[in-house]
Amino acid sequence: VSSSTAYSNAWFGQGSVPSTNVYPSCTGNELSIFDCYSSYFWGSYSCSHAKDAGVKCTSISL
Secondary structure, three states: OEEEEEEOOOOOOOOOOOOOEEEEEOOOOOOOHHHOEEEEEOOOOOOOHHHOOEEEEEEOOO
């Protein structure tokens, strides 16, 4: 069993590579964030790395 926590506003520091806007669409039944349908927007937008997001996954014992 695992648990995860989402962080925003560059909690782990700002990235340095080009980024894209990702719009995930999850139902809550996915085993992984990668199982969510996502649409991507590549191109110019006004989002800086100050808004970078991250996820911390941890294992838990039952």
